Amino acid sequence: MKPAEINQAWNGAEKCKLCSIRHLVLFADLNEDDFQHLHHPIKEFEFKTGSTLYKRNDTIDYVYTVRSGLVKLVHYLPNGSYRITRLLRQGDLAGIEALNGSAYLQHAIAMRETSVCKIPVKNIQQLNNESAQLYKQLTVRWHKVQSEADIWLTHLTMGSSKHRVAHLLIYLAGDKANDEFFLPSREDIGALLAITTETASRIIAEFKREGLLKNQKNFASIDRLKLNSIL
Amino acid sequence: MKPAEINQAWNGAEKCKLCSIRHLVLFADLNEDDFQHLHHPIKEFEFKTGSTLYKRNDTIDYVYTVRSGLVKLVHYLPNGSYRITRLLRQGDLAGIEALNGSAYLQHAIAMRETSVCKIPVKNIQQLNNESAQLYKQLTVRWHKVQSEADIWLTHLTMGSSKHRVAHLLIYLAGDKANDEFFLPSREDIGALLAITTETASRIIAEFKREGLLKNQKNFASIDRLKLNSIL
DNA sequence: AAAACTAATTGATAATTATCAATTTACAAA
DNA sequence: TTTGTAAATTGATAATTATCAATTAGTTTT
Numbered sequence: 001m002k003p004a005e006i007n008q009a010w011n012g013a014e015k016c017k018l019c020s021i022r023h024l025v026l027f028a029d030l031n032e033d034d035f036q037h038l039h040h041p042i043k044e045f046e047f048k049t050g051s052t053l054y055k056r057n058d059t060i061d062y063v064y065t066v067r068s069g070l071v072k073l074v075h076y077l078p079n080g081s082y083r084i085t086r087l088l089r090q091g092d093l094a095g096i097e098a099l100n101g102s103a104y105l106q107h108a109i110a111m112r113e114t115s116v117c118k119i120p121v122k123n124i125q126q127l128n129n130e131s132a133q134l135y136k137q138l139t140v141r142w143h144k145v146q147s148e149a150d151i152w153l154t155h156l157t158m159g160s161s162k163h164r165v166a167h168l169l170i171y172l173a174g175d176k177a178n179d180e181f182f183l184p185s186r187e188d189i190g191a192l193l194a195i196t197t198e199t200a201s202r203i204i205a206e207f208k209r210e211g212l213l214k215n216q217k218n219f220a221s222i223d224r225l226k227l228n229s230i231l
Numbered sequence: 232m233k234p235a236e237i238n239q240a241w242n243g244a245e246k247c248k249l250c251s252i253r254h255l256v257l258f259a260d261l262n263e264d265d266f267q268h269l270h271h272p273i274k275e276f277e278f279k280t281g282s283t284l285y286k287r288n289d290t291i292d293y294v295y296t297v298r299s300g301l302v303k304l305v306h307y308l309p310n311g312s313y314r315i316t317r318l319l320r321q322g323d324l325a326g327i328e329a330l331n332g333s334a335y336l337q338h339a340i341a342m343r344e345t346s347v348c349k350i351p352v353k354n355i356q357q358l359n360n361e362s363a364q365l366y367k368q369l370t371v372r373w374h375k376v377q378s379e380a381d382i383w384l385t386h387l388t389m390g391s392s393k394h395r396v397a398h399l400l401i402y403l404a405g406d407k408a409n410d411e412f413f414l415p416s417r418e419d420i421g422a423l424l425a426i427t428t429e430t431a432s433r434i435i436a437e438f439k440r441e442g443l444l445k446n447q448k449n450f451a452s453i454d455r456l457k458l459n460s461i462l
Numbered sequence: 463a464a465a466a467c468t469a470a471t472t473g474a475t476a477a478t479t480a481t482c483a484a485t486t487t488a489c490a491a492a
Numbered sequence: 493t494t495t496g497t498a499a500a501t502t503g504a505t506a507a508t509t510a511t512c513a514a515t516t517a518g519t520t521t522t
Contacts, residue, residue: 075385085384100374105381128366135359135366142373143331149380150336153316154306157388158425161479186500194389196480201500217488392509417470427510432470448518 016042019117024091025065026119026141029133037130040120047110053094055107060098062118066090069114070182073106074191084191086148087111089174093141099124112182112218156193164193165203166227169213173222183220247273250348255322256296257350257372260364268361271351278341285326288334293349295325300345301413304337305422315422317379318342320405324372330355343413343449387424395424396434397458400444404453414451 016027017035027034044067047053053064053071064071071088085106088094094108098121127134155167168189172181184192189200207213212226247258248266258265275298278284284295284302295302302319316337319325325339329352358365386398399420403412415423420431438444443457 075381077385083385083389085381097374097377100370102374105378129363132360139331139369139373142370142377143328143333146328146373146376146380147336149377149384150306150316153380153383153388154308154314157384158314160477197499198481198501199479202479202502205501391507428469429471429511430509433472433509436471 021067021091025117026063026093026124026134026137029137030127030131031133034127034131034133037126038123039126040123042117042119042123044115044117047114047116049110049112051110053108053110053116054104056105057103060095060101060103061121063096063098063121063124064094064108065117065119066092066094067115067117069116070111071114071116072109072111072184072188072192074109075106082191083194084188086145086152087172087192092144096138096141096145099138111184111188161193161195161199162203162206163231164195165189165200165207166212166230168193169207169220169222170224170227173224178221180216180219180221183215183218252298252322256348257294257324257355257365257368260368261358261362262364265358265362265364268357269354270357271354273351273354274349276347276349278345278347280341280343282341284339284341284347285335286338287336291326291329291332291334292352294327294329294352294355295339296348296350297321297323297325298346298348300347301342302345302347303340303342303415303419303423305340306337313422314425315419317376317383318403318423323375327369327372327376330369342415342419392424392426392430393434393437394462395426396420396431396438397443397461399424400438400451400453401455401458404455409452411447411450411452414446414449 016022016038017032019025019027022028047069054062056075066088068090071092071094072084073086073088073094075083075085077083088108094116095104097103097105124134124138128138151171156164156171158164159167172183173179174181183204186201186204187197189195189204190197193200204213207227208215210226212223212230214221247253247269248263250256250258253259278300285293287306297319299321302323302325303315304317304319304325306314306316308314319339325347326335328334328336355365355369359369382402387395387402389395390398403414404410405412414435417432417435418428420426420435421428424431435444438458439446441457443454443461445452
């Protein structure tokens with residue numbers, strides 16, 4: 001499945017400067033001059049549900065900024081199953097490890113329609129050499145990776161299955177008050193929490209029966225108070 | 232419990248240049264000139280088993296390089312239990328999040344006698360401004376944090392308890408062929424793998440009975456082949 | 463060395479979760 | 493709409509793990 005390439009290459013600077021979510025992304029702190037160093041074209045892509053941004057060990061020339069949608073980082077296991085080690089949302093960077101010249105660590109797959117900017121690593125290196133602004137943002141990103149991994153380990157891999165699912169739902173719902181969020185398939189929930197698909201399904205179904213969770217297709221909303229009360 | 236301060240402050244550059252494990256640490260790539268920028272004293276400390284390097288939310292002015300020993304990063308949970316989210320060994324950096332001016336994410340506690348260098352964050356910032364060498368090492372460290380978190384999530388939090396313990400032992404044994412390694416308490420093994428102390432104990436005892444693991448007090452060695460065969 | 467304490471082990475049982483299988487629901491293609 | 497296919501749900505049972513309790517081994521203090 002090939003992603004749609006929304007735009008042709010453009011003169012790097014122009015579009016990035018106007019980006020509506022720039023405050024959220026890697027280039028947040030760049031100033032007018034910095035954009036001069038973007039010599040390699042940055043392109044925007046749409047990925048359909050289930051399509052692959054990159055595979056483990058792919059050539060590692062790009063970093064991806066998620067503009068919208070949801071991306072899972074996946075490890076495939078020898079026995080054919082898989083484990084999701086992280087989710088990426090708006091403003092998150094995928095493939096950040098490419099900056100060290102090491103291969104991508106996981107497969108990155110869109111869980112729903114997802115829009116990304118594909119940034120050549122060379123741009124980043126160039127910016128790093130010419131300007132100190134980017135370095136700061138980069139360490140902020142690394143830091144976020146670390147603290148998220150930590151949250152994951154602390155809350156999403158321990159306790160009963162019910163606790164884990166509750167934590168995941170709260171995580172997925174994010175900060176926004178009553179908004180709907182994307183509810184992953186039961187298989188993905190299992191892969192996220194290290195439980196079986198069936199167990200994930202049972203718990204989600206139970207939550208729905210008890211009114212902790214409502215959904216229309218893949219979109220859901222939670223009753224935060226009730227969910228928190230079972231933690 | 233106060234750590235022993237082995238050395239008084241010294242002229243930063245001199246001792247670091249001669250450090251026997253410099254090839255493993257943050258300053259690996261620095262050249263003669265770079266050391267001029269270490270204006271703040273770097274001190275070496277010894278921590279006894281169970282003593283605390285830093286606590287979550289402590290003032291965040293230092294980064295720690297582990298010279299020898301073993302450090303656990305711990306999250307204490309509301310119910311009084313705890314979860315270990317990472318282990319740090321020789322060459323690893325503790326408190327790397329201090330570089331972003333954010334608070335430490337966890338408590339760092341020595342699991343055995345541990346020797347560390349305490350590096351003022353100001354040194355790092357200064358080096359970053361004056362030289363590009365350090366940036367590279369830093370991203371390598373961040374990257375290592377990420378990939379270790381990943382390994383943790385993929386192997387140490389899924390599968391049966393027996394699988395997890397086996398994976399942990401192999402991780403602890405590291406690369407060195409037949410060397411002994413520090414075997415954590417059963418409670419710590421539980422906190423590392425999200426299983427109970429009793430389950431950890433049962434499995435360790437079983438491994439010992441079956442000859443997969445030998446130990447003298449806290450030091451153990453494994454039969455790699457046999458352990459791998461149960462994965 | 464004896465006493466006191468802590469960590470490790472083991473046993474019995476209850477609770478949880480995985481497994482295997484069947485059924486129902488949702489979705490997409492014809 | 494009908495048909496085919498995949499996903500979600502549910503049931504029954506087996507396996508695993510937690511829990512509670514007791515015992516043994518190991519360490520430290522007196």
